[in-house]
Amino acid sequence: MEHKSFASWKAQPSLLGFGCMRFPVTEKGEIDEAEAKKMLDYAIDHGVTYIDTAYPYHEGNSEPFVGRVLKKYPRDHFYLATKLPLWSLKEKADVERMFEEQCTRLQTDTFDFYLLHALDQEKWQKTLDLDVIPFLEEKQREGRIRHLGFSFHDEYEVFEEILDYRTWDFCQLQLNYMDMGIQAGMKGYRLAEKKGVPVIVMEPVKGGRLVNLPQNIQKQFLTEKPEASIASWALRYVASLPNVAVVLSGMSTMEQVIDNVSTFSPFIPLNEKETQIVGDVANALHARIKNGCTGCGYCMPCPFGVDIPANFKIWNETAIYGNQKKGETAYRKLDQASAQYCQKCGKCETLCPQHLSIRSDLGKIANEWKEPELIR
Secondary structure, three states, rough: EEOOOOOOOOOOOOOEEEEEEOOOOOOOOOOOOHHHHHHHHHHHOOOOEEEOOOOOOOHHHHHHHHHHHHHOOHHOEEEEEEEEOHHHHHOOHHHHHHHHHHHHHOOOOEEEEEEEEOOHHHHHHHHHHHHHHHHHHHHHHOOOOOEEEEEOOHHHHHHHOOOOOHHHHHHHHEOOOOOOOOHHHHHHHHHHHHOOOEEEEEOOOOOOOOOOOOOOHHHHHHOOOOOOHHHHHHHHHOOOOEEEEEEOOOOOOHHHHHHHHEEEEOOOOOOOHHHHHHHHHHHHHHHHOOOOOOOOOOOOOOOOOOOOHHHHHHHHHHHHHHHHHHHHHHHHHHHHHHHHHHHOOOOHHHHHHOOOOOOOOHHHHHHOOOHHHHHH
16 A cells, blocks of 8 residues: 655555545445445555544544444554534634544544645634634644644635645645646645645545546546556546645445555556546546536526526536436426526626526526426
8 A cells, every 4th residue: 555755744644545425325324334344444454544534424423433443443553534514613612612522423532634624715714713723733732633734625715825824734625637627726736735735635536427437438548458447547647646645535335445445556656648548538528518617606696596507517517427317316406496497687697707608508408407397
């Protein structure tokens, strides 16, 4: 199992990290503990040492389950990461209460990696208002937090503000070969690299979308390395970046665990030809996009309740990855916010910085997944 070391760290975790948000579940939607335990045990037995969970995963059940599984291992056998759920904090006293509750749930007094969870502009402001950072810095001085960082979901400018605020031990970013221009993206990665802040990668296979690719596109991978899984290409792509310390994978089956462990044992960075192939695949997928909606939201709110960015996201992702059934299911869940309720008033088009033909495109979506009584 590959490991990377950084001068600023007191740890050398495995390059592959086990993300504990997508365990297999029973018919009741609960964690299939027997199978999930086998998966964690296999990963740890084969050199995975970075275990990442969070308070809300699996409706709050991931932390307690992970705590029970890890209890049998010596504490120096793994690196435990979890995250502070900022949305649950109402006052300063809640910070300590939540921290201690997480210690109890995970049966530990010490977190190797502790993150401010899913920072955006609003949560960052709450972090400052509630003096969260001074409290966590005190816990770090006490030795109860070994490395302090944050995970991030917002635009680059917000990321830059947060990264410049203090000297962070690490940051966690969404990175994959389709999302290098989304959120902090590659620009954020480069800034972290420049400042000497190691990056932990989340969503390297984009929630599974980069595993089930259209046949004509994945053929490029299979022709070059027929023995390699499609997932391994996405994992190797981000793991080849020099400032990436850990690549998290939210594994749901034993097959995924075995395949991912194999990818990192040993880890072989992409060569020049393989990097070009990944670029070609990304270009081919991007070429399938229906329109250029960036999800900025300037077109909102719609006077008639249509969630324009959500409609376009579903439409584009269905076109890119070819899963028509999944796209239709997501579209139906929009209910009265779906494209079929567009009244073609045109207000949205006067606000769109991309100058998209929103009314026409919403009409195409409505026709694609039409319910005749709603078509106007």
